[in-house]
Amino acid sequence: MPAKTKRKVAxxxxxxxxxxxxxxxxLSQSQISLLQNNSHEKWLARGxxxxxxxxxxxxIIYLRKGLVMEYYRDDSQRNRIIKIVKSGSYLGLHxxxxxxxxxxxxxxxxxxxxxxxxxxxxxxxxxxxxxxAYEILASVSRDSLSGHHRxxxxxxxxxxxxxxxxxxxxxRIVFGNNTFELPLTRREMGSMxxxxxxxxxxxxxxxxxxxxxVMEGNLLNIIMPDQLExxxxxx
Amino acid sequence: MPAKTKRKVAxxxxxxxxxxxxxxxxLSQSQISLLQNNSHEKWLARGxxxxxxxxxxxxIIYLRKGLVMEYYRDDSQRNRIIKIVKSGSYLGLHxxxxxxxxxxxxxxxxxxxxxxxxxxxxxxxxxxxxxxAYEILASVSRDSLSGHHRxxxxxxxxxxxxxxxxxxxxxRIVFGNNTFELPLTRREMGSMxxxxxxxxxxxxxxxxxxxxxVMEGNLLNIIMPDQLExxxxxx
DNA sequence: GGTGGGGTGTGATATATTTCACACCCTGCT
DNA sequence: AGCAGGGTGTGAAATATATCACACCCCACC
Numbered sequence: 001m002p003a004k005t006k007r008k009v010a011x012x013x014x015x016x017x018x019x020x021x022x023x024x025x026x027l028s029q030s031q032i033s034l035l036q037n038n039s040h041e042k043w044l045a046r047g048x049x050x051x052x053x054x055x056x057x058x059x060i061i062y063l064r065k066g067l068v069m070e071y072y073r074d075d076s077q078r079n080r081i082i083k084i085v086k087s088g089s090y091l092g093l094h095x096x097x098x099x100x101x102x103x104x105x106x107x108x109x110x111x112x113x114x115x116x117x118x119x120x121x122x123x124x125x126x127x128x129x130x131x132x133a134y135e136i137l138a139s140v141s142r143d144s145l146s147g148h149h150r151x152x153x154x155x156x157x158x159x160x161x162x163x164x165x166x167x168x169x170x171x172r173i174v175f176g177n178n179t180f181e182l183p184l185t186r187r188e189m190g191s192m193x194x195x196x197x198x199x200x201x202x203x204x205x206x207x208x209x210x211x212x213x214v215m216e217g218n219l220l221n222i223i224m225p226d227q228l229e230x231x232x233x234x235x
Numbered sequence: 236m237p238a239k240t241k242r243k244v245a246x247x248x249x250x251x252x253x254x255x256x257x258x259x260x261x262l263s264q265s266q267i268s269l270l271q272n273n274s275h276e277k278w279l280a281r282g283x284x285x286x287x288x289x290x291x292x293x294x295i296i297y298l299r300k301g302l303v304m305e306y307y308r309d310d311s312q313r314n315r316i317i318k319i320v321k322s323g324s325y326l327g328l329h330x331x332x333x334x335x336x337x338x339x340x341x342x343x344x345x346x347x348x349x350x351x352x353x354x355x356x357x358x359x360x361x362x363x364x365x366x367x368a369y370e371i372l373a374s375v376s377r378d379s380l381s382g383h384h385r386x387x388x389x390x391x392x393x394x395x396x397x398x399x400x401x402x403x404x405x406x407r408i409v410f411g412n413n414t415f416e417l418p419l420t421r422r423e424m425g426s427m428x429x430x431x432x433x434x435x436x437x438x439x440x441x442x443x444x445x446x447x448x449v450m451e452g453n454l455l456n457i458i459m460p461d462q463l464e465x466x467x468x469x470x
Numbered sequence: 471g472g473t474g475g476g477g478t479g480t481g482a483t484a485t486a487t488t489t490c491a492c493a494c495c496c497t498g499c500t
Numbered sequence: 501a502g503c504a505g506g507g508t509g510t511g512a513a514a515t516a517t518a519t520c521a522c523a524c525c526c527c528a529c530c
Contacts, residue, residue: 074391075468082383094380097373103380126369133368134361138332140372144379145329145338148317151383155390155429156309158486185507194390196488201509233310393516420477431518436479 026131038121042114050106050114051092057100059116061091066112067174067183070104071191081192083147084109084174084183093140096123109183154193157235162193163203164232167213171222178222182215261366273356277349285341285349286327292335294351296326301347302409302418305339306426316427318382319344319409319418328375331358344418389428396470397428398438399463402448406457413457417450 027035041064044050050061053073068085082104085091095102096119126133154165166189171178182189186204187197207213212228214221222228262270276299279285285296288308303320317339320326330337331354361368389400401424406413417424421439422432442448447463449456457463 072387075388076391078391080387080391082387094376097376098380103384126372127365130362130365130368133365133372137361137368137372137375140379141329141332141375144375144382145333147379147383148386149338151386151390152307152315152317153310155386156311156313156315186509187507197508198489198510199487205509421479422477432478433480433519434517440479 026129026135027125028129031125031129031132034121035117035125038118039115042112042116044108044112044114046108046110048108048112050108050112051102053102053105055102057092057095057102057119060093060096060119060122061106062115062117063087063089063091064113064115066114067109068106068112069109069184069188070106072104079191080194081184081188083150084170086174090139093136093143096126157232159195159199160203160206161232161235162195163189163200163207164228166193167207167220167222168225168228168232170220171225178225180220182218182220259367261364261370262360263364266360266364266367269356270352270360273353274350277347277351279343279347279349281343281345283343283347285343285347286337288337288340290337292327292330292337292354295328295331295354295357296341297350297352298322298324298326299348299350301349302344303341303347304344304419304423305341307339314426315429316419316423318385319405321409325374328371328378331361392467393470394430394434395438395441396467397430398424398435398442399467399470401428402442402455402457403460403463403467405455406460413460415455417453417455 044066050068051057051059063085065087067087068091069081070083070085070091071079071081074080085106091106092102092104100119126136150165150169154162157165170180170183174180174183184192185197186200190197190200193200204213204215207228208215210227212222212224212231214223259267259270279301285303286292286294298320300322302322303326305317305320305326307315307317309315320341326341327337327339335354361371385400385404389397392400405415405418409415409418419427420432421435425432425435428435439448439450442463443450445462447457447459447466449458
């Protein structure tokens, strides 16, 4: 059991989250109270772990602020990064229905502000509020689709296509900007797409030499997104 | 719009499905009527298509009997098989929340008996019945997890491990038996795991020559599941 | 009976990717 | 300052896989 900074959510704390997640809008006053009484806020530093694959699921985590990587230790004991989670999302929703065990691990890629919700209270809400349940269902479903989609497309490609894919993923999905600070090491990027750190580095070097991207330290600037798009599609 | 054999479900038709899907148990009499009035049965022959990626989602399909492959045409116009669906499952649940468009295509691997449910009626049930919503949510969620799990593990492996994986998938998940009729061609099997038909054939030949499996025509018998298990983990 | 299409099995070659080796650059620590 | 650890960049060799080529089989169809 990790040490927790137990602290009651301030009044209206959940309401403040509204903008991030519309399901909360559907809650009655008493349901919001239930949520608040079974939640607590927490701040974590970059590099800290939020939860570990295989550990019992005690909380659903709502990511108020920060950036998190979701990863998985596979059969061959290699860590595979599954995706990057932005603020305004829940972590570990899929574990709600899987015998109370976490399927993935989560690690902070930046300083975090999270809200931990007792899993039983959360389930209770899903059971008693239709709209809430529907929104959660929609969220899980969309999530699952986009994940499958990404996996399918990624592993049909070869190195350059894969790396182009990851860069576009960062730019479009994670940061919404063609210029961003790389949140992962080469090895970690490789682990998202199933290639080695060397192959990743070589692809990046090639993209830079072709003028598609510019890297200065960890800052990456996509100069020609269309070229990357083409590479991502054709190979 | 494909030609449909419109036919009302017989009285208690949905109740007969109970064993296959427990969410239906939670429905009230009037909700069951709603389901029945918005469903119709259909029979399809092996090889027929049930729905196509990109087409509008008009129905949720409940597979009463038969075997279906779920596949996806990727960015490079190659068909990738995602999974094999057994009887007692819904097809296309994920499309409920995705702008009404099918994400995957479905093709019958055996003669089918299905129940087509109007998508709006289905959504209505999810909205108005908590237990039903919860069961659907759990189902989508588990589905998504096992899918991700399979993808992650498969694409971390190389040829022999992948092929071993597929064989164990057939034996354990699809047929529940170490002897079964191969439902896919070599090329199709390859498309589940991202390798060519030649590589698939060579791996099978190797497994046979090592005595792990025996093939007689399309009938496959796994003699040494433990060996395949080992290969799947280490190779 | 012949013919075309598609599935299958299997070698030889071509290609992509990993593995290995080494050098360089940080950063934190002593 | 010197050192260890970890990230990075990049060539050469080793390896895995795809591609190509060809032969065989089966089956539907003329």
